[in-house]
Amino acid sequence: MYTIIGANGFLGSYLIRSILANTSDNIVAAARGVEGLACDERVRPLRCDVTSPGDVLELAEAMSGKEPCKVFYLAAYHNIDGVEQNPKAAWAVNITALASFLGAIDPPACLFFSSTDCVYGDGRIEHRFTEKDTLEPLGHYGSQKAAAECLVTACGGHALRLPYMFGPSLSPQKKHFYDKIIDDLKHGTSVRLFTDAVRSALDYATVADMAVRLAEKAVCERVPNVLNLCSDEALSKYDLGLRLAKKEALPEKLILPVEMREDHEIFQAKRAGVCLMDNTLLKQTLGLRELKMSM
Numbered sequence: 001m002y003t004i005i006g007a008n009g010f011l012g013s014y015l016i017r018s019i020l021a022n023t024s025d026n027i028v029a030a031a032r033g034v035e036g037l038a039c040d041e042r043v044r045p046l047r048c049d050v051t052s053p054g055d056v057l058e059l060a061e062a063m064s065g066k067e068p069c070k071v072f073y074l075a076a077y078h079n080i081d082g083v084e085q086n087p088k089a090a091w092a093v094n095i096t097a098l099a100s101f102l103g104a105i106d107p108p109a110c111l112f113f114s115s116t117d118c119v120y121g122d123g124r125i126e127h128r129f130t131e132k133d134t135l136e137p138l139g140h141y142g143s144q145k146a147a148a149e150c151l152v153t154a155c156g157g158h159a160l161r162l163p164y165m166f167g168p169s170l171s172p173q174k175k176h177f178y179d180k181i182i183d184d185l186k187h188g189t190s191v192r193l194f195t196d197a198v199r200s201a202l203d204y205a206t207v208a209d210m211a212v213r214l215a216e217k218a219v220c221e222r223v224p225n226v227l228n229l230c231s232d233e234a235l236s237k238y239d240l241g242l243r244l245a246k247k248e249a250l251p252e253k254l255i256l257p258v259e260m261r262e263d264h265e266i267f268q269a270k271r272a273g274v275c276l277m278d279n280t281l282l283k284q285t286l287g288l289r290e291l292k293m294s295m
């Protein structure tokens, strides 16, 4: 059995789809709002706000069957500007609630936590961060994810350092930036995208499929406790916008290049310019030759 905490999010929805397609397991889909969760007899929705001790106890109870669970913990306060402005509220979700959950559950079969490339801080185009690099996060979001990784790995869990993820939302209730770009282009509205914020970006579907493969493997074999789960490619949001316009046959000329270092409107909190990750360890673990965005 799988349990996903934060199952109604972008990645959570893709994980549900991947687990249903690639395994025969049932899923406990825990989320603050369960409306819009995938309708399938193998999916059991469970309302859970991770900051509510009562909800966490109920979730721990739902997970305590005869068979240990494979767990994906995705719930996070993860709007980078929001975390910077409200670090205490973010701490309550990202650290305190996670610690309470880890303390409440029976030992799982495996547990994967969604960390981020933001734990590394600012990088260079010539260097891809490996899992052994020193962590120098630029703000509260990256620092809280780094602290959360320690909690998770101390309990035998795994941290997946994820890059910027891009893809259509599977939820009718919320649109991803991907969907908003398509809407704008369809309406003839231009979209300004950064050329100098470069990441090892991947699409949600590929991240979800790799994460499920790792969980299936972790049940019977050793999987490294910290892994960069990212693409071979180095892509800016401008590159992604151009690819999307091309894929959807929408006007590429409406994708306008802007530089993050010169823009003071789109983002408030400081972000890394370049932050590329090395995925050698992931590829060795899963026996992959290459890993690229499926777009």
Ligand SMILES: NC(=O)c1ccc[n+]([C@@H]2O[C@H](COP(=O)([O-])OP(=O)(O)OC[C@H]3O[C@@H](n4cnc5c(N)ncnc54)[C@H](OP(=O)(O)O)[C@@H]3O)[C@@H](O)[C@H]2O)c1
Binding pocket: 005, 006, 007, 008, 009, 010, 011, 012, 031, 032, 033, 048, 049, 050, 051, 073, 074, 075, 076, 077, 078, 093, 114, 115, 116, 117, 162, 163, 164, 165, 166
């Ligand atoms: N998006 C990226 O590019 C990216 C990159 C690296 C790492 N990550 C990490 O990947 C994970 C999934 O991100 P995503 O892109 O799928 O974004 P998302 O859709 O916003 O997922 C975050 C999830 O956390 C849930 N959540 C927040 N507070 C909660 C609470 N108190 N109780 C229960 N659930 C709560 C949200 O539920 P509500 O809908 O109810 O708010 C949402 O389902 C996050 O941990 C994020 O930090 C994302």
